[in-house]
Amino acid sequence: MIDGSVMVTGGAGYIGSHAVLALLDAGYRVVVIDNLVTGFDWAVDRRATFVPMAVEDAGVAGVIAEHDVRAILHFAGSVVVPESVENPLKYYRNNTAASRTLIETAVAGGVKHFIFSSTAATYGTPDKVPVAEGDLQLPINPYGMSKLMTEAMLRDVAAAHPMNFAALRYFNVAGADPQGRTGQSTVGATHLIKIAVEAAIGKRSHVGVYGTDFATPDGTGVRDYIHVTDLAAAHVHALELLIANPADSHFLNAGYGKGFSVLEVLDAVDRVTNMTIDRRMEGRRAGDPAALIADNSAILATLPWRPQHADLDGIVRDALAWERQLAERGA
Known part of the structure; x- marks a missing residue:
């Protein structure tokens, strides 16, 4: 725990809102x-203070001072x-420059501690799977490169200033808060499980299988799907580690170490919903590797983190429950 407060940027978004819950629940x-x-x-969550502001705004300095971040x-x-x-x-503007x-x-x-939402996309198309933190990082799309450049900035800044950091490289984040407090709400989201449960409740006519x-x-394509609540918990543990060991910084994969193909995920949605989702085979999308699975050792x-929701059907159930809640509120 720290004196002062924790700032969460993007805390009104999908992963950020879950991290806010995890931090608040931890005190x-x-x-x-x-x-x-x-x-x-x-x-x-109403327990948090919310300031509508972009991270590159000059006013962020005032928020840091006012709230003792x-x-x-x-x-x-x-x-x-x-x-x-x-x-x-x-x-490069929104991710790297900002x-x-x-x-x-x-x-x-x-500010003494910084946790960065990085991505497995920094690895590009890995030579082997599972992929470990020390493996070659050669992004094949600007998204991955924009995140890798920020990782490099953090490493250099931590060497020059009294700040330590943890960069968590997410694999495929899915699901929703099991208590139904928040979930993936973005209109037009591209996450496979989000798309599939939208199709299950009639928001979409089908699910495209790209490649x-x-x-x-x-x-x-094969991906390592991690429940967003487990991912949020990892951030709290990472923060506690940074506080306890201010001289050390970390790059950590955030995944389960197990992959599922697109078709296996859609089979899980079929099981959970007891229906058959319409699948339409399409060509590959630019920038998609064949497989990304975490070596999460x-x-x-490093952390006392242990997944509590590492079940594909359970991830789908939580995502489906949230999608139904969105539909009820007309979102």
């Missing part, structure tokens, strides 16, 4: 900043891989 004081371009103010969890940014290929400058401004503001404000000729057992060895 931290939380201030959220979010420009609400993709987030929702109602997704921010000692740590930042940085989730704000753009996350759609195909869009990053089509509009790379948006990603993060640089935020880090500079944090250093000037005396059936990958070098995988069934030809479709480092996070298990």
Whole structure:
């Protein structure tokens, strides 16, 4: 625990809103900043202080001072891989340039701890799976590169200033808060499980399967799906580690170490919903590797974190419950 508060950027978004819950439930004081371009103010738990603001705004310095911010969890940014290929400058602005401004503001404000929402996309197409933290990072899309550049900035800043950091490289985040307090609410989201449960309740007519000729057992892409509540818990543990060991920083994979193909995920949705989702086979999307699975031995060895929701059908059930809740409120 720290004196002062924790700032969560992008705390009105999908993963950020779950991290806010995890921090509040653990007893931290939380201030959220979010420009609400993709987030929702109602997704921010009322126990937190919410300031509508972009991370690159000059006013962030005042928020840090006013709320005695000692740590930042940085989730704000753009996350759609195909869009990053089509509009790379948006990603270098929102993910890299904005993060640089935020880090500079944090250093000037005396923030000691920084947790960064990184991604397995920094590995590109790995030579082997599971992929470990020390393996080659060679992104194949601007999204992954924009995140890798921020990792490099954090490493250099931590060497020059009294700040330590943890960069958590997420694999495929899915599911929703089991208590139904928040979930993936973005309109037009590209996450497979989100799309599939939207199809299950009639929001979509079908699910596109992008690529059936990958070098995988069934030809479709294989990903390591991690429940968003487990991921949020990992952030709290990472923060506690940074506080306890201020001289050390960490790069950690956040995944379960097990992969499922697109077709296996859709089979799980069929099981949970007791219906058959319409699947339409399409060509590959730009920037998609065949398989990404975490070697999660480092996070298990470094943190007292142990997954509590590592069940694909359970992830689907929580996502479906949230999607039905959204439908009831007309979202």
